Amino acid sequence: MPKGKMIPRNVFQVEFMHYPKHQQCAIDCLDQMELNGVMPDSESEEILMNTFGMYSHPVRKHRRMLYWMPKFKHASPWRLPESVPNNAFELAKLAVTRMCTVDPSSVISLFETKDVEDAIEDTWIVSGQSPTQQELLQNHPPEEPIKVEGPFRIFLRDQCVGYFILRAEAKPQPPPVKREYIDDVGSIKLWFTGDLEPDDMALIKPTSVHEQEDGIILAICATGTSGRDSLLSWIRLLVNTNPNLANVPVLFTQASPVGDVMTTGQHDETTSVKTVP
Amino acid sequence: MFHFRGVQLLGGPQSGFVLAQPFFLCFSRTSSVRVLQPKNLCSTCKYSCRYIHFGTSQRKIQVLDRVGVTPYSQRSVISYNKDHELLPHHPWNKAVTSRSISVAAAQNLFWEKDPKGGYGHKKKHSQKELIRDGLKELRTELIKWKDEVREKFEDDPIMVRPGDMDKIWILNSEESLEQWVVTSDKDHNEGFSSASLTLSPTGHGLFSGRINTQVPKDGRVKRAGYCNIRTIRPRKSFKRETYLDWSLYTHLELRVRGDGRSYIINISTAGYFDIMWNDIYTYALYTRGGPHWQVTRIPFSKFFLNSKGRVQDKQVSIPRDHVVSVGISAGDRINAPFRLEVDYIGVYWDPSHLETFAYEMYKVPKFTAGH
Numbered sequence A: 001m002p003k004g005k006m007i008p009r010n011v012f013q014v015e016f017m018h019y020p021k022h023q024q025c026a027i028d029c030l031d032q033m034e035l036n037g038v039m040p041d042s043e044s045e046e047i048l049m050n051t052f053g054m055y056s057h058p059v060r061k062h063r064r065m066l067y068w069m070p071k072f073k074h075a076s077p078w079r080l081p082e083s084v085p086n087n088a089f090e091l092a093k094l095a096v097t098r099m100c101t102v103d104p105s106s107v108i109s110l111f112e113t114k115d116v117e118d119a120i121e122d123t124w125i126v127s128g129q130s131p132t133q134q135e136l137l138q139n140h141p142p143e144e145p146i147k148v149e150g151p152f153r154i155f156l157r158d159q160c161v162g163y164f165i166l167r168a169e170a171k172p173q174p175p176p177v178k179r180e181y182i183d184d185v186g187s188i189k190l191w192f193t194g195d196l197e198p199d200d201m202a203l204i205k206p207t208s209v210h211e212q213e214d215g216i217i218l219a220i221c222a223t224g225t226s227g228r229d230s231l232l233s234w235i236r237l238l239v240n241t242n243p244n245l246a247n248v249p250v251l252f253t254q255a256s257p258v259g260d261v262m263t264t265g266q267h268d269e270t271t272s273v274k275t276v277p
Numbered sequence B: 001m002f003h004f005r006g007v008q009l010l011g012g013p014q015s016g017f018v019l020a021q022p023f024f025l026c027f028s029r030t031s032s033v034r035v036l037q038p039k040n041l042c043s044t045c046k047y048s049c050r051y052i053h054f055g056t057s058q059r060k061i062q063v064l065d066r067v068g069v070t071p072y073s074q075r076s077v078i079s080y081n082k083d084h085e086l087l088p089h090h091p092w093n094k095a096v097t098s099r100s101i102s103v104a105a106a107q108n109l110f111w112e113k114d115p116k117g118g119y120g121h122k123k124k125h126s127q128k129e130l131i132r133d134g135l136k137e138l139r140t141e142l143i144k145w146k147d148e149v150r151e152k153f154e155d156d157p158i159m160v161r162p163g164d165m166d167k168i169w170i171l172n173s174e175e176s177l178e179q180w181v182v183t184s185d186k187d188h189n190e191g192f193s194s195a196s197l198t199l200s201p202t203g204h205g206l207f208s209g210r211i212n213t214q215v216p217k218d219g220r221v222k223r224a225g226y227c228n229i230r231t232i233r234p235r236k237s238f239k240r241e242t243y244l245d246w247s248l249y250t251h252l253e254l255r256v257r258g259d260g261r262s263y264i265i266n267i268s269t270a271g272y273f274d275i276m277w278n279d280i281y282t283y284a285l286y287t288r289g290g291p292h293w294q295v296t297r298i299p300f301s302k303f304f305l306n307s308k309g310r311v312q313d314k315q316v317s318i319p320r321d322h323v324v325s326v327g328i329s330a331g332d333r334i335n336a337p338f339r340l341e342v343d344y345i346g347v348y349w350d351p352s353h354l355e356t357f358a359y360e361m362y363k364v365p366k367f368t369a370g371h
Helices: A011-015 A021-033 A042-052 A055-073 A088-102 A131-136 A228-238 A266-270 B057-064 B091-095 B129-155
Strands: A105-114 A122-130 A146-156 A159-168 A215-223 A250-254 B165-170 B180-184 B194-199 B205-210 B227-232 B250-259 B262-268 B277-288 B294-299 B302-309 B327-328 B335-346
Touching: A021 A042, A021 A055, A021 A146, A042 A055, A088 A105, A088 A122, A088 A146, A088 B262, A105 A228, A122 A228, A159 A228, A215 A228, A228 A250, A228 B277, B180 B194, B180 B205, B194 B227, B194 B262, B205 B327, B227 B262, B250 B262, B277 B294, B327 B335
Parallel strands: A146 A250
Antiparallel strands: A105 A122, A122 A215, A146 A159, A159 A215, B165 B335, B180 B227, B194 B205, B205 B335, B227 B327, B250 B294, B250 B335, B262 B277, B262 B327, B277 B302
């Protein structure tokens, strides 16, 4: 871009956007950079300053980009690499790790269906489960069935991963322990609100984050084929760490209250319209 | 912007900017015409000028940073290049017929004409209809007004204690969903995304749909693909508009279950004057994805000011006593279905949060930063 020619020489030229089409072209270029997440640097600022001058719109936009882009670069609590891998296995690992951040003690295990006897499919399985979930599964009554639901969608930047969950029906919270003694100080009404001191919740075991009102999430996984057989292999592999699982009936369901189950038709839908950057 | 010679600008709602221009400036005038080089004519000076410049009113608009651009799409004017030769004695013929490609954003020159920015539907009601409908509502409004008067004299102001979280919008019934308005770019033929707000199987509000980044071929829209939900404005009795007062709180809390995509939270604090009509404070809502619910607490100091989709240069912290509505938008340019379940949106007070505003301001050359 030519230096000096398009720099305004007086107030009026500044005011009326000297060389508007050229400035707009530069702005569009910077727009494209912004959309693709490319940060401008001092060299590009020099080019723009020499071409359009200090008070021009491309230079102003450049400065705005330098101010705002770093603020949002690391704003997400869940870090993802700048370009997410295209490989399904790597994506699945990232996805399951992300979903298991809800419980920091989760353990992500990588399995192969080859290790299970009578397995028809040959694929990888990424599974995430925490000790809390293992305990919940251990205490699960053997008569009640648990369900394998999925595949649900999770997006990592622009890539989509299908994951499955192992879910048990929600159990209502146990009632709080009633006060036994009349002389208990807690039965004096609070002066300010006129309520009784709330029932002592300290004696109940606090519910974990996995026990939700729509179900108890016991494990999450993503498999290479997302097929019925790979899920069966996953259950068999989970029995190694959860012996009680062998006694509990496991159902494979189509619909789920937790999320929108992806059907095979929807896999193609995502690629049919080209994303315009 | 570079719209030439007062040719009909956008057919759309914001075509009102070819107005009386106070400035008539020409940079240079030459009586000799260079036929070899096609020249653009200026409507104001009617001379062929040495520099390529356009209607001065449009140029003036460039300086204003508060651009009237709809979120996630820019209206553009595309016209077609035609070769033309300049005939010195008939400048106007050529001026009217030849146009050039320009990419512009719709901008208002001096004032915002319409609080809805041209996107509302103007329905004509007869006086009789209005009176009839008004009388129907009279009874409920009187009851509401009675309650307000009683509240004013009898009730004590609310007391917020540290760590208090007050739920403002709970999406658990059809009735609660009626407080929300769902919009997408398909509404005004500016895109093909669809969205809906329904009750999920677990009984919570479900904002789902599909973002479609395909741009409609109407020559105006540059980018497409957004959907949003927004609460309706709080009103007192007799439909008087009022504000939500959140000055006692420091954080906005949402319990959501997303699909890993990022959404945008918009808190509108529309003011009385037209410059403030489109004041929206924004921040991103990052979702973890997965079957677990997440409780996100965003401090009000993190919200930054933007207007009609453009981040403003001169930033201020959100006026918490002046909140009109809260909205959630999906527009992350990923061409795929999205799904966001919302349990509640509330406000939280954390007395240890002392930050007033998270964005530092810098001194810039005079007249460069926007209003």
